[in-house]
Amino acid sequence: MTKAARTHPTRIAVDGGGTALSYAELDAQAAAFADGLRRRGLRRGDRIAVFTPNRAEYFPVLFGLFKGGFVAVPVNAKLHASELGFILENSGARAVVFAEKSSGVVAAALGSSPHTERIIVGRGGPGSFAEIVASGCSAGFADAEVDSDDLAWLFYTSGTTGRPKGAMLSHRNLRASTMNALADMCDFQPEDVVLHVAPLSHGSGLYALPAIARGAKNHVHAGTSFTPTAVLDTIERERVTVIAFLAPTMIHRLVEADSEHRTSTLRRIVYGGAPIDPSLARKAIDRFGSIFVQLYGQGEAPMTITYLRPQDHHGKAMSSTGIVRTDVEVRVVDETGSPVPEGAEGEVCVRGDVVMQGYWNNSEASAEALRGGWLHTGDVGRFEDGRLYLLSRQNDVIISGGSNIYPREVEEALLAHPAVKEACVFGEPDQKWGESVVAAVVTSSTVGAEELMVWCRDTIASFKKPKRIEFVGSLPKNAYGKVLRRQVRDDLTAPGSP
Structure with missing residues (x-):
């Protein structure tokens, strides 16, 4: 960002919600924020959580953390207090940056903990982002000297045990992801207007890095929910050229919305999180043009494993995740870790500078995921004609609206109810x-589906709660007592099932 500020000082770097910052102003504000944190006793390597919905201030916060040598811990702003609390405790966060409306969630997450400083964005006064920036000094501020392998971003991704794991992303990892984005996904230019509607804590935030590196204008869409008409209004009004990241469900809603908006300025729409239905792809291309590029990646290899190019959005290729990304190695292996021939099925493994260092404070999971020097994704796939086809997910992750939901964390929420x-x-x-959450439940006493849904909503993020609950007398198990999840799914989704 410092380089972009020198090259494009007067260009608008970010705007949205009534806030607009030039590259020079963004650089100065980020430096002052970093210096303000130092003056409060925070030190290089300290983890700082960012728990706020999309807003223009996200940029000086995130880049201020990078400038100061701190470790950013971006957190989905929709998480429940108990989920946020675990991440704050697990990461050892020294501070949490949050929007004023999330004060209650943060208070519940932290409890009486005196160890985590609270920083509010969106207003002034003591303990606010504005106060910290005002207390810092940008003049003569020197960015922290960091090594390529120093930790930059803790990307929390839920695991099959129900507890999130922090994928450790170094400066090298972020640089590799950024360069790959420029090589494969979008060649951002200073003239681009990049729209961010998906959470900056995840995919859209990662794609802000190459956009900033090239001096593009980043427009943060106002509002906390995805409203198709409002997004189309923004595209037309701001003359948006690139949408940083969408889930297929968002594309579906845009296609179904009013088609009178002028969107001819768009030259690239990046999407991912789930495959796109071919019929939807055809409608989207008819509406917006052949400008779509799909990514396949994980938090452990942020947004960077394979990609489906605009010219590949047709025929059989549409059911693939595309070709291997630049400067990344991908192979499919059998149970012994040996590569299988093209056309054979196996686990998808990844190697390259984009792959995480490991999981924060979880050496056992790190060793398992990175065995043999390759990231084992847990996804089953095969190569054909140079393209990767995903067949299933070993970890049974549910992808709903572009968000990952892991069955175990929902199961644990249900099992906490006394009747389950x-x-x-x-x-x-x-x-x-894309997918919705279904639960098969065995109960010990009478309880209704609605009661269990409310119970889940009060325990985990609302988007993770079941959309359908089926009550069964027992669950099928193997000889070792493990529930046969796929059999349960097949029984309850077969024609004529409840």
Whole structure:
């Protein structure tokens, strides 16, 4: 960002919600924020959580953390207090940056902990982002000297145990992801207007890095929910050229919305999180043009494994995740870790500078995921004609609306209810969301589906709660007592099932 500020000082770097910052102003504000944190006793390497919905201030916060040598811990602003609390405790966060409306969630997450400083964005006064920036000094501020392998971003991704794991992304990892984005996904230019509607804590935030590196204008869409008409209004009004990241369900809603908006300025739409239905792809291309590029990646290899190019959005290729990304190695292996021939099925493994260093404070999971020097994704796939086809997910992750939902964390929420003896959660196809959450539940006493849904909503993020709950007498298990999740799914989704 410092380089972009020198090259394009007067260009608008970010705007949205009534705030606009030039590159020079963004650089100065980020430096002052970093210096203000130092003056409060925070030191290089300290983890700082960012728990706020999309807003223009996200940029000086994030780049201020990078400038100061701190470790950013971006957190989905929709998470429940208990989920936020675990991440704050697990990461050892020294501070949390949050929007004023999230004060109650943050208070519940932190409890009486005196160790985590609270920084509010969106207003002034003591403890605010504005106060810290005002207390810092940008003049003569020197960016922290960091090594390529120093930790830059803790990307929390849920695991099959129900507890999130912090993927450790170094400065090298972020640089590799950024360079790959410029090489494969979008060649950002200073003239681009980049729209951010997906959470900056995840994919859209990662794609802000190459956009900033090239001096593009980043427009942060106002509002906390995705409203198709408002997004189309923004595209037309701001003359947007690139949408940084969308989930397929968002594309579906844009296609179904009013088609009178002028969107001819668009030259690239990046999407991912789930495959796109071919019929939807055709409608989207008819509406917006052949400007779509799909990514396949994980938090452990942020946004960077394979990609489906605009010219590949047709025929059989549409059911693939495309070709291997620049400067990344991908192979499919058998149970012994040996590569399988093209056309054979196996686990997808990745190697390259984009792959995480490991999981924060979890050496066992790190060793398992990175065995043999390759990231084992847990996804089953095969190569054909140079393209990767995903067949299933070993970890049974549910992707709904572009967000990952892991069955175990929903099951644990259900099992905490006194009437629930057993629970098995899985995803089923959903035309609107890609997949929806279904739970098969064995109970010890009478309880209604609505009560269990409310129970989950009060325990985990609302988007993770089941959309459908089926009550069963028992769950099928193997000889070792493990629930046969796929059999449960097949039984409850077969024609004629409840």
